Amino acid sequence: MSIYDLWFSRLKINLKDKIRLLKTHDSIENIWISVFKKNEFNSNKKIYEKFLNAWKLEELKKMYYYMKQNNINCINYYDSLYPQKLKNHDDAPGVLFFKGKFNLINNGLTVGIVGSRDCSLYGKNVAINIANDLARNNINVISGMARGIDSMAHKGALKEDGRTFAVLGCGVDVIYPKENADIYKQIQESGCVISEFEPKTKPFSWNFPLRNRIISGLSDLLIVVEAGEKSGSLITVNYALQQGVDVIAVPGSISSKFSKGTNELIKDGAYIFTKLQDIYSILGIKYEKSLNxxxxxxxxxxxxxxxxxxxxxxxxxxxxxxxxxxxxxxxxxxxxxxxxxxxxxxxxxxxxxxxxx
The missing domain is CATH 1.10.10.10 (Winged helix-like DNA-binding domain superfamily/Winged helix DNA-binding domain)
Structure with a gap:
């Protein structure tokens, strides 16, 4: 973690330009040197102003010490811990903030479980049971810690002492929603909470579609438990398809508003979930039946x-x-x-x- 990482995370330039900078340099510090020492961007005043606006040294120092005091860390694109799965995509975040055991996300397979905040009892039970079984089989569970299906996925994994990770649409020091305070703490014991947004960032609605690409990007398989016609989970599905991640959807009643999106996904060619073995078949591993x-x-x-x-x-x-x-x-x-x-x-x-x- 460095001041340069914080500076880069604050840059208000589009994602493609950030990726271009990352791929043409070998460290974030060297990007900073190119800007402020070698003056490589002086000819483009608009871009240079954005670099300059992000370099508020006293503010950056305050955030750096705040993170130290609150056990918040970060890794950048060049760090050995940075997941290769994310690097494989052109929308990879340059900096990731986290609380907990980030290194564990690189161990073994990871399955994303997503779904609507507004969900049925059926959906909640399915999410818990799937996450339960994945944890028993030593597979990471990743979701977004939102109300509904996300929370059930984390709870299911935690119940079996499994590794679970939450990608937030706010700072990693912001508990959202508030009722997930216990889950938030437990996740850090077995996995970690992750965000590309700087600590103290509020859960603005426009942050959540962005964080969805990280959930899908870190997943070897994405499971959609329940989704209405306009569910935000469908944004995650679109990212998964762009990233080459397989999608499996849980079918539901044709009259249920909670399953209109998932049923449509199946109609459009997503894998259909009918039993736990379906997950392991797609992952290409032997299914180990749940133990008492x-x-x-x-x-x-x-x-x-x-x-x-x-x-x-x-x-x-x-x-x-x-x-x-x-x-x-x-x-x-x-x-x-x-x-x-x-x-x-x-x-x-x-x-x-x-x-x-």
Whole structure:
């Protein structure tokens, strides 16, 4: 994170020009140098003024320290953590702000789940069940933390200690809607909240269509659970199609206003969701049937044991590899110590019990 990143995020130039700058330089700092040291843009007064207007050093410093104080970070287009999936598209954001564990978004497959804010009980249950199953199968769930289907998708993943990510249409320090405060906090424990908008940015209506391209761009598959004829979810679908991301839609009653959009998508050629296996078939992976709670605990227990060896492993590394929430992981590790299956060293490192190897 640097002052230059904040400057670039504030530039009021169109996305194509931003992408051109990113592709013709090797760092945002060098873009700044080209503008203010090499004077490469002085001949175009309108563009130069936009560069200059964004370079309010004292304001940028205040935002930089605000982010530091509030555990907000950002990565830019050149960062090794920046998702290649986004780089593959010509509408990639130059800077992404986040709170939480951004690095985990690059681990494994990611499925986007979207739908209307105004949704039915049927839609809510489907979203929860799909996200539940994806989490059990160690697949990331990404959505927009809006009311309705988005919230249900996050809840479903969180219920199974899965990785879930929320792309916001406001700053990552702004909880919107307010009733999602608990979800907002929980998401940061297993994944992160993401935005291309600077912290403190309010949830303006025009921000949401822009954020939709990031949801679809980070997805290996996009699931539309419910959508009316004019649902914003259909904007996400259009982005997905432009980005080459497969779309699967959940069918609904022909008389339901909540399913008019999804039924139309199916009519137009989207994959139809009839069972959970449909998702895994499109992703090209073997479907692993959902486990009951006891079996799921055993599975996680075995997963922890399989990553440990006689070489001490830090708790943070175990979290990263197993994708198990750290609070729950401590509980399981404590049980494993009681059963003498693992040993704890210096409070944060774990090894297999040598007598069992």
């Amino acid at each position: 709670k006891k079996q799921n605990i055993e599975k996680k227990y075995n997963k922890i044991y399989s990553v440990l060896s006689d070489v001490p492993m830090h708790i943070d590394k175990i979290v990263e590899i197993t994708n198990i929430d750290i609070k729950y992981l401590y509980e399981l590790l404590f049980e494993m110590q009681v059963k003498k299956h693992v040993n704890c060293i210096d409070g944060s490192f774990y090894v297999k019990n040598q007598q069992l190897i």
